[in-house]
Amino acid sequence: MATTGWDEFEIGAMLRTFEGEAGDIAGTLQEDRNYTENSSFTASVADWRIEKPVFNKDFCIDCQFCWVYCPDISIISRDKKMIGIDMDHCKGCGICVEVCPTNPKSLLMFPELADEETEIANWPAKETKEK
């Protein structure tokens, strides 16, 4: 890509989303779509993030709140089961953690370089409500 000259791309700084025709896009999962290398799905913006959410499936009730609220469509859910986070597109805004209703939360924010397994091993215990 870095060697592409001025005469080698389409005019107008215009980018195509898919190679070829879009086809049945609504009925095709993201990972099965034929995205171009220029599409925002292919491009990683992980380096925009300074804090990251860590997902602990032990407490998740698959309510889909995080999936609904994520502003970057970065919660990966299949068949109504939360399976993880798209770390190429998550900006670390923390909204998923805010809206998570479980106790303890199934999603918590940590510094970008924190070790995921260590944080899950040290996950906070259930909070007891004071009467």
Added chain:
Amino acid sequence: MAFDKMELRDIEVWDGNFAAAQALRQCQVDVVSAYPITPSTPIVEGYAKFKSDNYVEGEFVMVESEHAAMSGCIGAAAAGGRVATATSSQGLALMSETLYQASGMRLPIVLNIVNRALAAPLNVNGDHSDMYMVRDSGWIQFDAFCPQEAYDLNFIAFKVAEDHDVRTPAIVNQDGFMTSHTAQGVHTMDDDTAFGFVGEYKPMNDMLDFEHPVTHGVQTEEDWHFEHKARQHNDMMTVVPAKIDAAFAEFEKLTGRKYNQVEQYDMDDADVAVVCMGTSVETAREVAKEMREKGIKAGVVGIRVFRPFPFMAIADALKDVKAVAALDRSAPGGTAGALFNEIAGSLFNTDSKMLLSGYIYGLGGRDLTKKHLVDLYTELQANADAGKLLTKQQQYIGVRGPKLAYL
């Protein structure tokens, strides 16, 4: 929904604004997104009336500013429509940010600029300050000297801009009031002939092609911006001039009216010449003829295509002339006038020994009279006879007070 055709006489009495509005109707423009400003308002008002009266199948979008007007045009053009608008002066200044978007996105919009002075002091009359302000915006710029040309050049502008090898927006300039509000006989084309010249709009990379989704208006930083701007310039330099010539030739075949990137009048044996734009060309042509009766071999060069600037054609037109005046109708703001600089640049590495002097004239609609031009040609002849410039390189004509001369 079908639209009605309009019966036109072979020659109609139209001013430049109405001629341009009729051209927009005959091209069946899909979207006009516009905000009114003197003296260009009747162009978009005319299109809106044609639409209300069912002479156009399109959309007229009323917006809150000229910035929004061109933004609407950009959206409509990216969506895949034939798009046009019009503005002047302050409106163009507000629109200027979006002009660079349109050209960088390679959207073939046609913009009619009815040339008017820029404030301050506020002024609604004609000069070329607005045309000059956006000269490096990446738009093709045509210049009409009279209502007939305002009509004709709109068709040519669509034809060139929409070509898939060009895909670059185009401006059609006409002088505020002197052309826009002066009614003259205009030779018309009937609706079918006119539409046949521009043809059905052929979309390219349009957002409404759902099978091929595209992102328009992307961001590129130091990694890609330079390549895109290089491509734009390359196409202006190498593709557009030939496409303009081809459109001029096809238009001549259709109508008998011949256009050239550089218009030359009495230039075959000229010793002295005036280079100018807009209605001044017609005044200069009249004076040149009168000078010839007095024994001065005077000629006139009119710039029909201001961008891409016809560098080589100008050099060729002026190579044997002894003394040339570049007439700039815009306050140069601390340098030589734009035409002076362009002409000087085109002749610099050549064998021409031409004596070039620049004149600033006509700001804010100040008349350029025949008397001014008689004096000018006389001054040029004196330069030619002396074999050197007898004046400073930059002078003002038609301004009250002590004589202004610089450089």
